[in-house]
Amino acid sequence: MPDTLTLSVPGKAEYVSTVRLAISSLAAKSGFDVTAIEDIKVAVSEACSNILCHSNIRDEYIYRVECTIHENKFEITVIDDGVGFDADSYKEPELGCIQGGGLGIYIIKALMDDVRVVSNDGAGTVIKMTKNISHSSASQAEKHNKR
Amino acid sequence: MSLSINGNYDEQKKRWSFDLIGEIDISNAHQLRKQLEAAYDVHPSDIYLDLDKLNYIDSTGLGVIIGVYGAIRGNEHKTVILNPKDNVKKLLRITSLDKVLIEQ
Numbered sequence: 001m002p003d004t005l006t007l008s009v010p011g012k013a014e015y016v017s018t019v020r021l022a023i024s025s026l027a028a029k030s031g032f033d034v035t036a037i038e039d040i041k042v043a044v045s046e047a048c049s050n051i052l053c054h055s056n057i058r059d060e061y062i063y064r065v066e067c068t069i070h071e072n073k074f075e076i077t078v079i080d081d082g083v084g085f086d087a088d089s090y091k092e093p094e095l096g097c098i099q100g101g102g103l104g105i106y107i108i109k110a111l112m113d114d115v116r117v118v119s120n121d122g123a124g125t126v127i128k129m130t131k132n133i134s135h136s137s138a139s140q141a142e143k144h145n146k147r
Numbered sequence: 148m149s150l151s152i153n154g155n156y157d158e159q160k161k162r163w164s165f166d167l168i169g170e171i172d173i174s175n176a177h178q179l180r181k182q183l184e185a186a187y188d189v190h191p192s193d194i195y196l197d198l199d200k201l202n203y204i205d206s207t208g209l210g211v212i213i214g215v216y217g218a219i220r221g222n223e224h225k226t227v228i229l230n231p232k233d234n235v236k237k238l239l240r241i242t243s244l245d246k247v248l249i250e251q
Contacts, residue, residue: 020172042203049172049206106241
């Protein structure tokens with residue numbers, strides 16, 4: 001059975017960097033190379049920021065970040081029960097036309113191997129993202145850990 | 148997490164230069180917005196952002212830079228990013244912002 005690490009995170013901006021560091025440290029131990037760790041770091045941070053920006057949450061609010069380490073993949077789920085949004089109406093930003101909104105989910109999708117966003121008005125949001133562990137980087141990390 | 152923003156107005160070149168040092172995310176992106184807007188109010192001119200010592204930025208930081216780009220473009224002023232690290236360069240490439248914010 002794969003291990004799962006769960007973080008309960010206060011809905012305050014200053015804790016996003018703590019989540020980012022915790023998850024990237026776990027990714028490093030799971031055998032990812034530097035580039036993949038950086039991708040995971042940005043993606044998890046974007047998912048947390050998405051909650052803080054769009055879920056209309058208050059300071060006392062707690063959301064969850066779950067990270068499950070499988071043999072060949074790393075699965076991160078960010079869960080909030082805020083106001084949610086209509087995920088079906090999400091449109092990718094038009095990259096030719098420079099703008100600020102909508103970049104977060106777009107960046108997550110670009111960096112991770114699989115991304116699912118489930119959100120409904122009034123029922124919160126779940127962002128589930130997966131990064132596959134390549135065997136070459138896993139064995140490199142294993143060798144490094146044995147030294 | 149810390150962010151230092153060092154701004155300097157170059158009287159000869161008539162432009163702002165900022166060194167962004169540390170990390171930018173949702174917790175401090177507003178500081179960057181405030182400082183860039185305040186600087187532009189004093190000397191409306193081109194804004195150059197040196198990211199040589201910026202280790203991390205996410206969409207909230209990029210959003211601030213996009214906002215500034217959009218706000219000053221109408222006055223024919225440009226926003227230019229210099230020396231991004233590889234991880235930052237990757238985000239700029241993914242979002243196609245490299246085409247408008249990095250001088251070719």
